[in-house]
Amino acid sequence: MWKASTLASDPHGIGHIAGSWLASGSSRKLPAALKITDGLFVRAVDDSGKELSRSLVGEIRVSDRVGSIPRRLTFDDGSVFETTDNDAVDDLLKLHRGSGGGFVHKLERFHPRLIIVVALVVALGFALYRFALPIMVEIAVIATPDVVPELMSEATMESLDQLLFEESNLAPDKRSEILRGFASLATLSPRGAAGYKLHFRGGGAIGPNAFALPDGTLVITDELVELAPDDIDMILGVLAHEIGHVHHDHSLRRLYRAAGVAGLILLIGGDIGAGAEDLLVQGSALLALSYSRAHETEADRYSVELMAKAGRDPEAIARFFELLVEKFGDGGDMDFLSTHPATAARIAEARRYAKEVLGK
């Protein structure tokens, strides 16, 4: 550690701060003291009282106070005065500039007040996750212009056609029967029949499946139709479920939510350590799982309502899930099952809701 020797003369008796001085671009450290002259100039002087540097009080650059790390005062000529006497620098600033260590440093000092800061952080963090995040997702969904989901869906459809799908081999009369039924469902949804377009494809590697793209493009594979060849209501129940996903903007919501959670962890995390950060990300992945299950339930209910409105069997979606369980077992490794888990609870809930809707 360096020490500055005390000065022999100090005419004003204030603004006398011990430290060391370094010329611009030099690493040579000289013991020095800081003095204020006429309340106008800040001067760095060496042991013998010789002036090393001077600047106007208003023009010297002072580094912000952080804890008790050394403070740096940079003169006009680029030379630097360094001192660990933070309090003295604060006094000097307060006296000649009217502000000391700054608001942030005052807040940071170890003080019972910090308990309030901790409580605020906990409350705000919770509110952010519980309330602000869903609101931000809603705003993002509303702010997304229609052309964005259209472009995304077009491109997804194109790449899926190139990578996975085959031409549909469905009989033309079966196809038109499904299309007619689908149109009667779509007309009853707020977007109307023009808001949806149904495609038939051979499933290839993904087998029996049905999914919706955010712009209202729906795809159903031959393999799924063949699961229930004589029961048109089951097929329509599945399509009504997919209409529900589009109606509730589920894919956009999921995307924005995932981005929002990742952003929150990265930004607020700051310094929580690598291990704790991994744990948070893993935890939020588990939460996202339950979030997508909530979406599935919502789409199931939509299917029940829409089918009832169309005068068809509202329990069709429940019957379809029972058919899946029967054919593939509970934990089959089909893709459709992993994204649409056909649990007993889900089937029971769909049946219960169908009775409720019919009972109205």
Next chain:
Amino acid sequence: MDDAVAGASVSGARPEPRMTREQFTFTGTAREYFGIWIVNILLTIVTLGIYSAWAKVRRKRYFYGNTWIAGSSFEYHARPMTILIGRIIVLAIIIAYNLAVNFLPIVGAIIGVAFLFAVPWFVMRGLRFNARVTSYRNIRFDFVGGYWGAFLAFVLGGALAYATFGILAPIASQWMWSYMLGNLRYGDRTIACDPRLEKLYGQWLLPFVTVVVGSIAMAIIGVGIFFLLASVGMDLEGWMDAGDDAPVVLFLFAIYAAFIPFFLLFAVAGLLYRAGTRNVALNETIIDSRHLMASSIHRGRYAWIAVTNFLATIFTLGLARPWAAIRMAKYLAACTAIHATGSFDEYLGEIADSGAAVGSEFMDVEGLDFGF
């Protein structure tokens, strides 16, 4: 100095340069850092993330400013606005990338490959920025590493380590350390780092054996538990079909729980390896061809501090993090020194700023350090 002169007059030969040990020390306290840390979080939330750049500067300044050697501390000079702009750019890239992956899978894959080639550039610029905003005794550091060095060290090295299940990890470590430290400049002085491969393998052995033996032991225990349950006659299938969501959630947690010992095993092995290679790399780092860096981390102690820090952070819901960070910084500083040849203070007084580094950080983009 007087001793050296006296020695020379007695022996009549060239003066034998005296070695002095200059010890790093860290003077931060958990009490002081707690306030800085919690206020950083509060203001980051209140400003919807904008303050995070200022928070980073305050945190870095606190840690640099409390790291001392030979009577002087380090300084961090980055400007928050530069960091904020960097972060906004990185955020935009991440969002665009996620949109692409979700909705344009083919384009996403292409961007993913392009991203792999962009990583070395980001790493290089990040290291340069960090070096240039760091100073010690008024002299800035600089970093002169190029693109291909970073490509070798971080992309190829990483791929090599993964593809060989860690067997070639020391080669990757050698590339990484010599790239990161060997391209560092202090003012107009060069720094050399050439960790020898056989020494890195010496540090690799213990973590590797830990993983192999630990995995075998855990596999045996796992199979044992399975047969135990089977012999007791537990009907796992029937339990799964119980009829509602609870078993599914329980099952997921069971899978996670089964992985926890493995995560811990790999984490501890990783800590042992990191500590060992840091020792090797720093012990073969020479400043300006005359001052030797020295690192003497005790691997077990390092792993202990890291693991207990993590547990303390988790069980206090994050509140012990400032204490943990300070504890680690203190330990690492206490294990690091420079064996200086001749009078270190006099040597330091002669170093000139190279000029290239000063001011140029304003053109650099930072914020690239997160996400990797």
